Amino acid sequence: MPNVLVFCEFTGDQLKNGSLELLTLAKNSGNPVTALLIGDDCSLAAKKAAHYGAHKVIVSSDDSLKNYNSEVFSDLVSRAIIEASSNIVLASSTTLAKDLFPRVAARLNAGLASDCVSIDLQDEKLTVKKPLYSDKCTAEVTFQNSEQKIVLMRANQLPIGEPDSTASAETSSLAVESTNLSTIIKDIVKGTSETLDLTEANIIVAGGRGLRDKEGYKILEPLAKTLGATLGASRAIVDAEWVPHSYQVGQTGKTVAPSLYIACGISGAIQHLAGMTGSKVIVAINKDPEAPIFKKATYGIVGDVFEVVPKLTEEFKNLL
Ligand SMILES: Cc1cc2nc3c(=O)[nH]c(=O)nc-3n(C[C@H](O)[C@H](O)[C@H](O)COP(=O)(O)OP(=O)(O)OC[C@H]3O[C@@H](n4cnc5c(N)ncnc54)[C@H](O)[C@@H]3O)c2cc1C
Known part of the structure; x- marks a missing residue:
């Protein structure tokens, strides 16, 4: 039975819709589901991940993780995938994920398909579909010879299930080990818009x-x-x-x-x-x-x- 890890993006206690879609998909597949959350404070969002179907939650909470850093995040995600023995990794195809997961795939020698619009977790070969050439055609991608298969799904493709507020998950934590970083992000100036980002908007x-x-x-x-x-x-x-x-x-x-x-x-x-x-x-x-x-x-x-x-x-x- 494949072990599915869902990389969850969140703000405060709110998981992004794309992450909720993937938690729902993973839960409905009947496979063991691990959620991974990385940030300065993951506690509330981690509970939500359990409500939406994660059996296990790996959190990496540290003040230094407030802002995304590709070196630190790719190290943490790679270690989490190994720790959870995950062979299928799901993430929403966001700007962050499209920067992060090619690095993770290179570290683990894993297969990666980004920007996917359909996926069947019951399919043993894990076939996914992704549009190519400005949506003029659709490629069917299967994974070969890779122990871990990473799929980045476009948001708004899948339903979000009802949360079960009584559900809880076994939680473990992952410490930051990367030091001597070549880049650090000192500050992020947020836009003034209060509406959802375009990629998530309904x-x-x-x-x-x-x-x-x-x-x-x-x-x-x-x-x-x-x-x-x-x-x-x-x-x-x-x-x-x-x-x-x-x-x-x-x-x-x-x-x-x-x-x-x-x-x-x-x-x-x-x-x-x-x-x-x-x-x-x-x-x-x-x-x-x-x-x-x-x-x-x-x-x-x-x-x-x-x-x-x-x-x-x-x-x-x-x-x-
Ligand atoms: C490499 C490359 C990448 C590009 N990437 C993008 C991209 O990511 N996104 C993108 O959008 N474009 C992109 N473009 C540009 C793209 O080719 C078009 O130039 C652009 O999308 C046109 O924008 P538009 O439809 O607003 O303007 P126009 O093509 O000028 O169209 C304006 C439309 O408004 C209509 N109109 C005028 N007045 C009215 C009115 N009063 N009421 C109703 N309708 C009216 C006209 O009939 C016309 O159809 C890219 C181009 C290149 C070469």
Whole structure:
């Protein structure tokens, strides 16, 4: 029976949705599940990991772990995988994980598949699927000759189970051993946004050059607020400095997979589509009926964003 380790990312006592999805998946597979948490204070999040199905929890809590450091984290994760005798390692395909796990894979000589959209833990060979070439095709990846198989899954692909607040897990701790580091992170300045990061958001309202200018982009804010959505953008308006780069969706921005993606005044260039075609429902608003975004849209509204967006916002306000 494979031993599954889930690397959990968290803030305070809140595990990220991607981690909750993977804990649920691992629990439902019937395999022994170990959760790994690394940070300055993991105690509350560790309890949550048990509620969502971890049988064992390995925590590495230390003041020095407040900020991510690739050298320290890759050492801790590699040691945790060995300590837990895990042969399947799951993590959400976040920016942190995409930096961390190639290092872990190299240390352990393990197989690694990142940015996956489907996985079957019952499959002995562990076959996963991942989109390639800007979502133009999907690769089926199987692991060969690797004792440990590491899979990074895109968030919002899997259901999250109900927590069992009475569940507890055997907990062990892992001490920091790395010294003489070549880099240290002294400070991280957090953004001001209070909404979920784009990669985790369930609803995204994204804008493009059709919004005319920085002021025009602001018509999306009431819509996003009404829906509890995260704001996104095309690269054209990030390059024009209407919004920060953290808003960018696409090939050179973030890959997202929300339940609902509302594209406002975005043409649907291939590089933009590369980041958002995993969305479950896509609504496109564009005044050009020939805009490529309509080929990917579940619902298309041919019209002026400055007329359609305020009307939609009002309708949603009445509904919600
Ligand atoms: C290597 C490379 C990487 C790239 N990476 C990315 C990436 O990660 N993400 C990304 O988004 N792009 C990326 N791009 C850029 C991409 O090719 C496009 O240039 C960009 O996505 C276009 O942004 P846009 O849709 O906002 O603007 P445009 O293509 O100019 O489209 C604006 C749209 O708004 C519509 N419109 C205009 N006025 C209105 C109105 N009043 N009401 C309704 N609709 C209106 C127009 O009909 C048009 O379809 C990349 C390009 C390259 C070469």
